[in-house]
Amino acid sequence: MGIQILLHLTVMLVLAPLLFGIIGKTKALFAGRWGAPLFQPYYDIIKFFKKGNVYSTTTTWIFQVAPLVYLATILVSSLLIPFGGLKAPVYFWGDFILFIYISGLSRYFIIIGALDTGSSFEGMGASREATFSCLAEIVLALDFIILAILSKQLILSEMVGGTILSSWPLFGPVLLLVGLSYFLVLLVESARIPIDDPTTHLELTMIHEVMFLDHSGWDLACVSYASMMKFFVLGSLFVNILIPFHNLSAILQTVVFGVGMIGLAIIVGIVESCIARLRLNRIPELIIGAFVLALVGLLIILIKGV
Numbered sequence: 001m002g003i004q005i006l007l008h009l010t011v012m013l014v015l016a017p018l019l020f021g022i023i024g025k026t027k028a029l030f031a032g033r034w035g036a037p038l039f040q041p042y043y044d045i046i047k048f049f050k051k052g053n054v055y056s057t058t059t060t061w062i063f064q065v066a067p068l069v070y071l072a073t074i075l076v077s078s079l080l081i082p083f084g085g086l087k088a089p090v091y092f093w094g095d096f097i098l099f100i101y102i103s104g105l106s107r108y109f110i111i112i113g114a115l116d117t118g119s120s121f122e123g124m125g126a127s128r129e130a131t132f133s134c135l136a137e138i139v140l141a142l143d144f145i146i147l148a149i150l151s152k153q154l155i156l157s158e159m160v161g162g163t164i165l166s167s168w169p170l171f172g173p174v175l176l177l178v179g180l181s182y183f184l185v186l187l188v189e190s191a192r193i194p195i196d197d198p199t200t201h202l203e204l205t206m207i208h209e210v211m212f213l214d215h216s217g218w219d220l221a222c223v224s225y226a227s228m229m230k231f232f233v234l235g236s237l238f239v240n241i242l243i244p245f246h247n248l249s250a251i252l253q254t255v256v257f258g259v260g261m262i263g264l265a266i267i268v269g270i271v272e273s274c275i276a277r278l279r280l281n282r283i284p285e286l287i288i289g290a291f292v293l294a295l296v297g298l299l300i301i302l303i304k305g306v
Contacts, residue, residue: 005079005089012078016232017041017225019265026269041228048221056214058118066113067215067222073106074226074233080156081236084257085250088157096144096156100137103189106230107133110223114211125210128280132195132207135287136188142294143182146174147241149301160240168244170304177297179242184290186238188283190231193272195283235264 021038028035037043055064079090080099111130114122147159150167168175188195191208198209212223239260240246245253278286 004086008079008083008086008089009075011083011086012075012229012232015261016228017045019232019235019261020228022262022265023269023272026266027273030270030273045221045225048224049218051217051220053217053219056117059116059214062109063113063116063214064219066109066116067219067226069109070106071222071226071229073102073109074229077102077106078229078233078236081233082157082161082240083236084245084254085252086254091155091157094154096148096154096159099156100141100144103140104137106226110211114214117214119214122211122213125207128207129211132188132283132287135284136185136290139181139185139287139290139294140189142291142298143178143185146178146294146297146301149298150174160237161246171301174297174300175241177293177300179238181290181293181297182238182241184286184293186231186234187268187271188287189234190227192231192268194275194278194286197277232261235261238264 018038018041020041021036024040025035025038053064077099080088080095082088107129111126114126144156144159148154150171151159151161153159187193191198196207196209208227212220215223236257239257243256243260245256245260248256
C-alpha cells in the first residue's frame, strides 16, 4: 500500500506541471508565437522554492499554514482517483463525499488565508472564490449522484471506473451531458478562462490569483504547485468519465489515460484561445447552465430507469 501511494503521488507530482506547459504552448500556437518553454512551469516552481518567505506584520499563523493545508488536501484527494492503470490507493464506501469535503477544506483555508492579510483587495477575491465555488460544488455533487446511479457504486474509483463502461450503450448521452457539465466545473475550480484568467494582473477581474498575491517563496511554490495538481486531479476524473478504457490492460489504460490528459490540456488551451473571459455577473449563469446539463441527464435516467 505504501509503495502504491508513493507511486501515485509521484506520477501526479511529476506530470501535473507538464499539463500547464501544454496549455501554454497551445495558446502560444493560436497566437502565432513560439511561447514559453514546455517545461516553464517546472522552472517557475524551482525558482519559487529558491526564494525566501516574506510575511506582513498583519498576518497570523493562518496565513502561513494555509498554503501547506492547500497542498496537503490536494495530495490526499488525489489518492481517491485512478490514474489509468494505477488504481486509487485509497477507497471506501462513500468516499466521493470525502472528495467534495476535502475540496471545500482546501478552498476554505485559501480563503481565510487571503482574509488574514487584512487587504480589501484579497478579500474581494476571496468573496468571489467563495461565491462561484459554492455554486460549482452543487453541480459537482449532482454529477457524482448521476455517476453513482449509473454505476450502482458509492466508491469514487468505481463510479468512474470499469462499472461505468456498461452504461455507455444505453446512457451514452447522459454521460456526455455529465462530462460537459463536469468540464465547466473543472474550469471554475481550476480558475481557467472563461471563468478567470490566471495570467491577468487587472485587479477588477482577478478571482483565484488575487488570493496568492501576498504569498512568496516556499508558500508561493506550494500554492502554485497545488493549483497544478488540482487541475491534474480534476482532469483525471474528466478523462475517466468520458473515455471508456477500463477494460484494457494496465499498460494500455495508462497510455490512453496519458493521451486523454494531454488532449484535455490542449482542449483547455483552445478554449482559452477562442473564448474571452466572462464578465463576473455572467459566471453564475454559466454554472447554472452546467447544473441544467446535469439535471437533464438525471431526468433522462429517471425516465428510462436504471
